[in-house]
Amino acid sequence: MDNPMENYWQKRLEYVKEQFENNHFEVYVAETCEKARALVLDVILPKIEAKSISWGGSATFVQTGLYDALKTAWGMEILDTYDKRFSAEEGLERRRRSLLSDVFITGTNAITEEGELVNLDMIGNRVAAITFGPKHVIILVGRNKIVADRDDAMFRIKNYAAPVNTMRLEKKTPCAQTSFCQDCKSPERICNTWVITEKCFPKKRIKLILINEDLGF
Secondary structure, three states: OOOHHHHHHHHHHHHHHHHHHHOOOEEEEEOOHHHHHHHHHHHHHHHHOOOEEEEOOOHHHHHOOHHHHHOOOOOOEEEOOOOOOOOHHHHHHHHHHHOOOOEEEEOOOEEEOOOOEEEEEOOOHHHHHHHOOOOEEEEEEEHHHEEOOHHHHHHHHHHHHHHHHHHHOOOOOHHHHHOOOOOOOOOOOOOOEEEEEOOOOOOOOEEEEEEOOOOOO
């Protein structure tokens, strides 16, 4: 067989897509970051006619180029929670306001082959928005986030995604030094709130874009 790896990922992503659709998510598969970005800008956003948009912390969102494309978008109210010009207090207020935006874009820490989202947050604004508030949620996810089940998802998050993020954010936590979770009590701990999304309600409120590339952490 020519291109067995390509064939493998196409089949696996289609399987995962079907599981999430069975759980009432709206699901797309994009072969590249560029195609994922075009899907959001040219298909999803025009269809839902959003008037306001915001986002949660996501390396994948930045890697797709969507942050650069949207942070100065015309025709919508932009709540840029990444803007470093604002004080910590104003940044927190923007995160609170983003929970009432028409569209919220973010990534996810892990997705299971059973069609579930598994996320762990520090502040909670990202998981709050996934759960309730914004009219529509767009979640961008690289193929490297796929795991078998919840146990694998939690292990992945605690012992890979969280340590990498503490290093990225220069947090003073044990996992930033050791690379694995020690269930710390650090004041800078980023592992505070778990959310597992089994089903999407209302149906198709969450739009999941599976990207056939390794992205994020």
